[in-house]
Amino acid sequence: MVEAGAKVSVFTTNVDGASVSNVETNSCVDMDGVEVTYFASPYLKRLYYSPNMKLALKNTIDGFDLVHGHSIYLWPTMLAARTCRSTRTPYVLSPRGMLVKDLVAKRNQLIKSIWIKLVERNNISIANAVHFTSLTEYKAAKRFNLNIKTSFVIPNGIDIDDVDKFKNQKQYKKLQRKDMPLILYFGRISWKKGLDRLIKSMTLVTRGKLVIAGNDEEGYTSKLKRLVRQYGLNDKIEFKGPRYGTDRYSLFLGADIFVLPSLSENFGNTVLEAMALGCPVIVTSQVGLSSKVEQSKAGIVVNGEPESIADGINRLADDQTTAKQMGENGSRTARNEFSWKLIADQMFEKYQSVIMSSVNDDTCR
16 A cells, blocks of 8 residues: 555554564554554453553544554454544445354354444444455345445455565475375464364365464364364374464465365455465355356365365366466466555555545535
């Protein structure tokens, strides 16, 4: 956004899981041209509550042409919406995959339902526009019958320069593992990712080893390891833990197949990373990028049942020519349609449209 010509400020907290980040608070820090201010959350960390953020937003909001809130069920987003309403400042909200009825029903249904009724329904009706990262996310949100003034779909992106730089540094050459293809899952280790289905599918995979990598903030890995032992898959499944920065790219470069078996996924950043790095993908139809995967022939879309996942893996493991072509299709699609520059230009244009529309709207300044 900065490179597109915007001046960007980020207000966030220092909350980092159960701990806090080692950052200076209440002071603006320049990060690649973006003004970032971290605020402490002395209590109610689960909601990211921060009195100092409230004061800062109240004192500075008149200097912004537009505010963009990311995620829901959190205090900062509620604060931003209410402050914008009182100052008539244009406001965009991105639910980030949190408006999915099936997920709400499975985790904290009562609390989230009350929060939606008392907080988010109003926040969304206030917003000048609601941003979704995929048509899948938009359709899921519509099931809540919320009062959305305007909505638009703009996907996430990927830094193609970082991808190319990493590949050149590694001078990587894809290995052909005819006997034991390497299957990769990379992302958060969470119940909503459908990893139990993926593990069960490995009982039906004829050839292949599965690597599961990513950070686990829910303590879910121990349950998955019990499933591995239960199915007798100790030799076919390995857990590698988290990978950060561009180090995660080595996982995609070394994999023959990438699988994201999520129960719900508003977009699927790791799918895009796999595509950019030339790895064929298998995704469930609940993944936001699934329609693009199917359209570009970058992989296989499955229904999420273990049998369907296993069938997709076996097909790519047995047909390396098709797998290679899918990898090339994905790389081309990521480069041509999802570079951050293209995405930022689209968002910049949408921001300008929202600001201009608000000038003639009595509900905003």
